[in-house]
Amino acid sequence: MNLMNLPDEILMIILSHLDTKSLYNLHTAFDRIRNIIRTYNIIKSCNLSLSVMAKARTLTSSFFLDISRNLKELNVCGIGDLNKTGLLRAAKKLQCLNTLDVTYTNITISDLIALYKVCPTITDISINFSFDTKFDIVRNTLEATTYPYQEMFKNFLNVHFVGNHGNMLFTQLPCVMLKKAKLKKLQYTIIECLEVYNSLPGRDILHFDNFTILFSHETCMPNGSLKKLVPFDVLDFPSYETLILTVEGKHCYATPIFEVFFSKYCNSHLHENIELHIMNSFEVDMVDNACIMLWNKSATKFDDKFFSDLWCKLKPLFPCFFDPSSNTPVASDYDFYITIPREIEQKTETRVGFKRKRIAAPNCVLNYDSVFKEKSQNIQLALSFHGKIKSAVTLSPSCNYLKKLTYLSLRGQVRYSVDFFNVLFRCCNNLTTLLVKSNSFSSCSAAIARSLPLSQSLKNIHLIDKGIDFPTLYSSMSQCTTLENVHILDTTYSTNFTDASVLFEKCVNLYSFNLYVHSSLSAKRKFLQIFKKASRNQSINVNILLSNHKYVILFPPYTDVFRLNLL
Missing domain, CATH: 3.80.10 (Leucine-rich repeat, LRR (right-handed beta-alpha superhelix))
Structure with a gap:
């Protein structure tokens, strides 16, 4: 028709x-x-x-x-x-x-x-929530400086600020700006920034129905009591129901009303694997990165709908950890799964006549069909190798779960078989996001470059490796025309990133290209100009960032794409 x-x-x-x-x-x-x-x-x-x-x-x-x-x-x-x-x-x-x-x-x-x-x-x-050089905060002119913001924000219902913890949790500036606002929802997302203003005078209290603070990937959670942070230093604890989830530590601090939430509304796996602490004040010591949520008791109805909606909101924050040696199916109501692959015991010798002939250890096949047999689609899987698998790991084309993968993260000490990435790109027909962090055992970029053109679905790739052959990698990526978002980090010193024109020209859906390298500032400027010129017709967002560290922090929204908050 x-x-x-x-x-x-x-x-x-x-x-x-x-x-x-x-x-x-x-x-x-x-x-x-x-x-x-x-x-x-x-x-x-x-x-x-x-x-x-x-x-x-x-x-x-x-x-x-x-x-x-x-x-x-x-x-x-x-x-x-x-x-x-x-x-x-x-x-x-x-x-x-x-x-x-x-x-x-x-x-x-x-x-x-x-x-x-x-x-x-x-x-x-x-x-x-950051400022240009013209924005000057002076103690004795604070009210005059923030007055236009107060008049503006009193007309707002929902506000979400993204900034550093110095500006947002150690100064009164957000509170002063929102002084006249009566908000339904207020959210802070904490990331790394450069500017940090000194503490400002004032004891203004925020007015909200719901307040959320989310710490982004690798952002340093300020140690110490929550009570010492703004605005918790002036909030009246009995007026709010509070829930604090530490992403890494699997601890939860909550007011008593949330006991029923974990026992009735969360799935049994999370209920069994999280440690709940009942809190009676904001005097809670914060160590791990966390998600902090407050609800105004006078403006919130804590009924079945509230708790059901809360679980839908929180579920993406919690991955399901499973034992790869178990044949027990994982909980199907999770979105994200993490495991530490283990080596299957194999005989490494055989008897021929009266002599023993040694043979190489077979590859370790990553077969999770039994684990994911109850998942019909959309498997997001992170494999964290801890160097305990002596043989190379491989994939089998006969594994049914590969067809269900939409996200895959490969990290840790491991050797990949010769055909690992060939099978991955050939059989994972729905894989849209791939994160690979190579290791001291072996480099991955060459193997990925050989097989990447086989992929028919990959959109987002984040590759961390050493000594990358950029011309070969760019040529390979150009043949994967579904690519939209590329992040490459070379952990060795390099001055020749080469021109990525072929990649920009062939991948018509590409909107973001980010290169993180150890190099000189002059080399960065030279190649940034080349890259910008090559991408001008496609208007691709191109960044070349210098890194003096082994790994680079990837800020949102890309942390969300690659699920870095959960790894």
């Missing part, structure tokens, strides 16, 4: 269920679709984040101009080339916008006043 033969009413229903990229393609291809979008104003939400459309120039396209007038939600999270000028130009057309996410762009809290003036309908904002 020809799509264009359908009546407008049916087409409107179809269009309302499509993602932004699909809508853009139809808008570009068919005059009738363009007329429907313009006439009926059916597009209310636009998500440009983490896709081939994650480019500032999308905001100037005819597609965006046609949908902007009636948009209520806009997500531009992670668009690296988006700046204040470009956003303000687009915001003038957003007459109905309520929700805006500009985190991990060049837009900061300093730009919000100007943005709100041209788009005063915004009531839900997610933004970087």
Whole structure:
């Protein structure tokens, strides 16, 4: 059936269920679709984040101009080339916008006043809590400096700040800015930043129904009592129900109401493997990175719906650890699974006549069919090798679970068989995200380069290796045309990253390319210019970062893509 033969009413229903990229393609291809979008104003939400459309120039396209007038939600999270000028130009057309996410762009809290003036309908904002050099905080002018923010935020319902713990948990600045706000939801996401302001005077109390603090991957959780952090130093503990989950330590601190939550609403695996501590004050010593959640008792109904929704929200934060030697199926209501592979005992010698003939140890086959037999799809698996497998590990094409993999992480001390990655890319038809951290046993990049063209589904790859042959790797990646998001870290000193033009040209869906290298500043500048020029036509977000450390912290939103918070 020809799509264009359908009546407008049916087409409107179809269009309302499509993602932004699909809508853009139809808008570009068919005059009738363009007329429907313009006439009926059916597009209310636009998500440009983490896709081939994650480019500032999308905001100037005819597609965006046609949908902007009636948009209520806009997500531009992670668009690296988006700046204040470009956003303000687009915001003038957003007459109905309520929700805006500009985190991990060049837009900061300093730009919000100007943005709100041209788009005063915004009531839900997610933004970087950092400042340009012109933003000067002086103790005796604090009230005057923050007054415009107080007047603006009193009209907001939901606020999400992304910044460092120094600015957000050790100063009163966020509290002073939100002094007049009565928020439904407030969230802090803590990441590493450069600027840290000194402690500011004031004892302002935040007003919210729900408050969440999430510490990002490898962000240092400040040690000591929670009571010493802002705003917990002034909050009245009995007025809130509190839940604190430490991601690494598997500990939970909570008020008594959450005892029933873990026993009734969580799955049995989590209930058995988490240690619950009942808290009666904010005097809780924080060690591991955590997710901290508070609910105002006077504004929250703690019923079945509340606890069911809470479990749906928390489930992605907790992976399921399983024993690979057990044939017991894993809990099927998890999204993410982690295991430490073990070597299967094999005889390494055989008897021929009266002599013993030694033979090489067979490869260790990673077969988890029995473990995942109750999972029908979407297996996200992390394999953490601890160097206890002496033989090489391999995959079998006959393993059914490979077809269900959508995410795979390979880390630790291990040797991969010659055909490991060949089988991986050939049999994992639904694998979209791959993270490989090589080790001292063997390098992986050459084997990956040989087999990567076999993949028909891979979108996101994060490769950590030493002595990478960049020309060969780029050539191989260019043949995997589904790639969208590439992160490469070479742990050895290098000055020749080579031109990635072939990769940028062939991978038409590529929106992000990030290279982390040990090199000189002059080499970085030279190749950054080459890369920027090569990617200009595709508007790919290109970054070359110098690292003096063995590993580089990957900030959100890419930590979420590669599930680094759980590893």
